Amino acid sequence: MIDATTSNITNVHVTDTLSRKEAFRRWRYRHRHAVEGWTILTPILLYYGIFFLFPVIASLLLSFMKWSGLSGSPEWVGLANYRRFLSDPTYITIIVNTMVFAVSILIVQTALAVVIALMLNAKIKGRGLFRAAWYVPTLTSAAVMAQVAFVFISPADGVINMVLRQLKLPPIIFYTQVDWMRVIIIAYSVWRGVGGAIILYLAALQGIHPELYEAAQVDGANGRQLFRHITVPLLAPMTVFVLITGIIGTAQIFETVMFLSKGGPANLTNVLMLQIYQDAFANQSLGLASTGAMILGLLLIVFSSINMRILSRGRVGN
Amino acid sequence: MTLSRRPRFKISRGLLYTLLIVSSAVMAFPLLFMFLGSIGTTADYTRSPWLPIPSVPTLENYAIILNPGKTDVWKWVANTLIRAAWYIVIPGIISVLCGYVFAKLSFRGRDAAFTFLLMSLMLPGIVFQVPTFVMMARFPLAGGNNILGQGGTGFINQWPALLIPGLVSVYYIFMLRQTFYSIPADFEEAARVDGAGTLRCLFSVYLPMLKPVLTVLVIFQFVGIWNDYIWPLFVTSGNPQIYVMALGFQYLQQAGNSLKGLPNTVTDYPFTFALAACSILPLVIMFLFLQKYFVEGVAGFAIKG
Known part of the structure; x- marks a missing residue:
């Protein structure tokens, strides 16, 4: 200084x-x-x-x-809201519906994604076009596209019923038939949701080093063995990711049910998100809505930990 | 001996292509149906419900939808674009700053702060949406509320409700952190020797290298906000002036007949189709041009994470 x-x-x-x-x-x-x-x-x-x-x-x-x-x-009110959720038959149905939809959509979507990704991973021409066909539905707005889906199942002038009429078959009033509504809701959700999972599996497949297959082929492994002992185990980490992020999405199914079935018939396709929305904004019962949100959060945590438990044992995909 | 790069499954090329083409056609069918239906009339659709091939293709539906004198579509699109810009810029800045902090700085409490942020990835949005709605409705001194948030409607049906929540996106903070990890420290050190400060380093050194990941952020935030429906439904359903695209279209789709001056005897499905097409087309075009980034955005998180 x-x-x-x-x-x-x-x-x-x-x-x-x-x-x-x-x-x-x-x-x-x-x-x-x-x-x-x-x-x-x-x-x-x-x-x-x-x-x-x-x-x-x-x-x-x-x-x-x-x-x-x-x-x-x-x-x-203490546990009154929770007691209502676990004793009121309507709410029990809603919880069960949410779980059934979440799990069935996830299973269909993931299985389909694996198959399609394997096909797209083969040496094919026009992969970009096929990939676009499978991915573009995920870009659609659930709310806007559900209205298009509704056109297909509308009772009098819906696409399916007009086709049935031309074939001289009796029309199906979809929204009074719970099994049909379930199938339609699952199909629509898979249509919108499968693209992301396909991209994920494609990335995982392309991350597998070709040398692994070549080495195994030199050792005389056939196609099935290659798939069973290389592809399947190497896809397991991605499967964990797809299932855990997937369940978070499928358990929050909302717009689809809101526009296609409004939860009907008789709440048989109603789900937690829709009921939370109705409790909060139509019935002005924020307590019940919050209980629903907590139960949905709990379900997701339970689902995710079950997924992780099962998959960390390495028993998936066999 | 021939070695193929990928495993050979017992499935012939022909069968593979057939399966792919048929299944992809099934996937594309609803969208194809929608586009064809949107350029036809109700009569075309009734005549051949298998696939509504228009007898005379017409853009009437699009002309009505995009006519500012008849509908508010442009206003809703503008609202959506304002939201999209906001939810790209602010979360973008926050994610870059946080990504840098979590990857390049080391100090006590950093990991605790990161874990704290990660909690939000585990809970469904609805857990905080209902109380956030109440917070918006009870916001002090807004929308006729007094200082205790009583008496008025707060930010409900007002712009702030569409712009305040959800500015910290942990998903992107995570993605940016992973990207910062992958950039060697040498670049920053070299710049610091030349006298650059932290902000200078972020802008001149890191920003050019973050371009791919930021493109992913821009695309996915844009798609998310473009299609966002639930939150705008919660907070703005009473004010058509600030509807976003998805919300406005839902109300508009019932107006097809009256906009054409027709009696409401048959549902105007072609109009619904055209509306849906308008909401999807911009994203499809974006996807075709930026396919690489879409793939990276979906897969990048899983691979790097």
């Missing part, structure tokens, strides 16, 4: 600030990571706390309360 040699009072003062500045600069440099990290993270974590953590806690608390959300204050 230049000023250190002089004994001038002002200079001492300047030295002091300079060294303090210097010290701060050094401190800041030494803690650069923490300073910059927290400068960036603090507002983001604050926002996240307000718009994620707080709502989740509020949801949890509201699930023990009765509240219209419009006026008055919430009233503590």
